[in-house]
Amino acid sequence: MDLTGTFNKTHATLQKAQHVLLIPHRHPDSDSLGGALVFHEWLEQKNIRATIYCATEINPNISFLPGYHLVSESIPDDIDVVCVFDSGDAQFAYLPEILEKFPKRPTVISVDHHVSNDMYGDINLVVPTCASTTALSYQFFKHHNIHITHTMATNMLAGLVTDTGIFSNPATNIQAMEIGSDLMNAGARIERIVTSLMRIKPIGALKLWGRALSRIEKHPNHDIAYTIITQKDHKDCDVTKDDIAGLANFLNSVADCAVTxxxxETEKGNIKGSLRTTQKNVDVSKFAIALGGGGHAKAAGFTIPGKITETSSGWKII
Ligand SMILES: [Mn+2]
Incomplete structure (x- = not known):
């Protein structure tokens, strides 16, 4: 894939901008916010005005990202370029609502690595073979001979570590390892990243994980392992939504099954299903779509109405 044209177009558009709005997707992870932060740092160096805006709250577990405190709570009105990071569609970043605020539509650049990206940008710097949006940003910076500072390197490596599951999931390729190694040379702090993203878990979350893990069952006919979490578990263990976010990924990486x-149970009387697979030939999004949900081939979800109750013969959805 020759990216020269798109790299140059992106570079030229940003260079000419009077004020760039950098937006991660809703409830950003470190790949999305990390991407916005490295571009922010570079634009500031070039004396090009840039503002990072996020439409939702940001999980404090990524507050270690250098520049995290720079995220603005308001949108300036002199924006002429909007750059969206790690968002496969416009709505996932609340882009349509943001664009409505401007009388003259700014130029939209999408920087992303999702295979499902629907090319909503005027410029689409979209490369699905990149392990992370920050790995793609790294390539852009290298192409234009932009010096990668140690803070940029930490932001880039954080995205790469997150999206590769610490260099272990199918997104991990030789290029990801090479970029990771170069970023460490540039001063990225991998121990800080791994500790913040992967290790620190509140005790309540560990208790909840314990309950969920103790209930795992394997389907008698299909190569699928499943477990349940009730609203009572939430209350007993005093956890937040974010505390349980990593459980699906953890289970997927350790369970001896094709699919997890x-x-x-949600507060609103629904049941949310989170599907994961590590198998190359399995597409869990098909299953999720059949149940009215969606997602990616390796990670997908759905929501159905119902409650989970314990009966004498086991757990039942009613
Ligand atoms: Mn990503």
């Missing part, structure tokens, strides 16, 4: 499924 977590069924979680």
């Amino acid at each position: 499924l977590i069924l979680k």
Whole structure:
């Protein structure tokens, strides 16, 4: 894939901008916010005005990202370029609502690595073979001979570590390892990243994980392991939504099954299903779509009405 044209177009558009709005997707992870932060740092160096705006709250577990405090709570009105990071569609970043605020539509650049990206940008710097949006940003910076500072390197490596599951999931390729190694040379702090993203878990979350893990069952006919989390578990263990976010990924990486499924009761009387697979030939999004949900081939979800109750013969959805 020759990216020269798109790299140059992106570079030229940003260079000419009077004020760039950098937006991660809703509830950003470190790949999305990390991407916005490295571009922010570079634009500031070039004396090009840039503002990072996020439409939702940001999980404090990524507050270690250098520049995290720079995220603005308001949108300036002199924006002429909007750059969206790690968002496969416009709505996932609340882009349509943001664009409505401007009388003259700014130029939209999408920087992303999702295979499902629907090319909503005027410029689409979209490369699905990149392990992370920050790995793509790294390539852009290298192409234009932009010096990668140690803070940029930490932001880039954080995205790469997150999206590769610490260099272990199918997104991990030789290029990801090479970029990771170069970023460490540039001063990225991998121990800080791994500790913040992967290790620190509140005790309540560990208790909840314990309950969920103790209930795992394997389907008698299909190669699928599943477990459940009830609203009572939430209350007993005093956890937040973010505390359980990593459980589906953890289960997927350790369970001796092709597919894992977590069924979680929500406050609103629904059940949320989180599907994961590590198998190359399995597409869990098909299953999720059949149940009215969606997602990616390796990670997908759905929501159905119902409650989970314990009966004498086991757990039942009613
Ligand atoms: Mn990503």
